[in-house]
Amino acid sequence: MKTRNQFYLLSLLVIGAAILSGCKKQDDLLNTKPNQALNVPTTLSDLQLLINNQNVFNRNYPSLGLVSTDDYFVDPGLWAGSFTASKNAYIWARELYAANSNVADWNFPYQAVYYANTILNVLPSIKTSGNQQTQYNTIKGSALFHRAISFYNLVQAFAMPYDSVTAIKDLGIPLPLTPDLNFKAPRSTESQCYDQIINDLIAAVPLLPDQPTVKTMPxxxxxxxxxxxxxxxxxxxxxxxxxxxxxxxxxxxxxxxNKLNPSAFPVYPNFSPEEIFHASMNGYDENGFQAQVDSNVYKSFNDPNDLRLAIFFYNNGGEIEFNSQFDYNNALSAPIATNEILLTKAECEARLNNVAGAMTDLNALLVTRWVTGTYLNLSASSADDALLQILKERRKELLFTGLRWSDLRRLNKDSRFAITLYRNINGTIYSLPPNDPRYALPIPDNEINLNPIPQNPR
Known part of the structure; x- marks a missing residue:
């Protein structure tokens, strides 16, 4: 097993959308070739095997957004040796991909959409007995959830940040809703994309169990x-x-x-108890580059009683690297978890002028991060003060989980929080201003060659 100082950050794997790994029985049904349809499943058991496949639905979430954030930095030598897409995304280059390369951030989510569409297409033809209805509902709700989160991840990567004024005309992503591999979906508007995502989730809610039976299931x-x-x-x-x-x-x-062992790696042998739904981001290997924590972020953990210093980070010979963000598969976690949701709730309360509620939620989270008996509740003099404190802690708490890219995109629309990102590679300075067109990744050339949709301006 690799030790933590051998883990490298998110270099793009050159893997096509139909390539799957693993030896679990449920994978047998999924061994397809590129541009070839699935063998059509015919039973509820077939569909259960499909929906259980973690390689398709829980792994390989897009990572180039994370590569483009200010969560970390890399040594110029390591940067120079990284894969083309990761190397270019790190400096916000206008051209990202090697010629005719497969792009994992595009391929893997659309692979998940294809399998979800296959399940949703087959389900109406399957007759169920009364005792199978719960299983039927859970499979359908799970497919809707996975399609929604895949579309959401794609629109965060390949469309500009949502703007309620212009969403009705801004270009989003293609929204294939059938498993027809020959169908060439146009780019929908952002308004249509978000409507589809939300509608899928609203439809999924009554079909799903209240709580996860397994952390990898919706x-x-x-x-x-x-x-x-x-x-x-x-x-x-x-x-x-x-x-x-x-x-x-x-x-x-x-x-x-206080109950965690900071020397353990991974910190959570299976799942964090805070995880509601577990997922992880796509590949990294020895051809990638080693991630070090941004020094300004690291310095913001300035209270010696804040246990996140020991849990989140690892001192590798003077280089501060990431620790608890890796999961049991040695991949970077990208979960839906209670810490994120509590911070979201607190932020919304602050923005809606419920200062007391916002600070109660923030303190409820932070007290679990401090040495027992040392935490002093934070207070706020106004809604704006509460919001500033909550966003500061969100920046720290959700570090290296893939959420920073979306946060940068949305917060840049408010001049109070807009920032310009910088990289320094051997004295050459690269920058990404707020609301720059490069906050949308380019559509892969391979996709445009097959389906001539408009390219994103860079």
């Missing part, structure tokens, strides 16, 4: 948590508050950091 709590995330990036704080409250009403467990 639940009502996960659907509510994802809805709260979506409405937050849309700037609809009342709706985001509604769904974050609903989520926490079903699952609200927090981890007392």
């Amino acid at each position: 639940s009502k709590a996960a659907a509510f948590g994802l809805l709260s995330r979506i409405y937050l990036v849309m700037g609809n704080y009342s709706k985001s508050l509604q769904y974050s409250t609903s989520c926490l009403g079903l699952y609200s467990q927090l981890q007392d950091f």
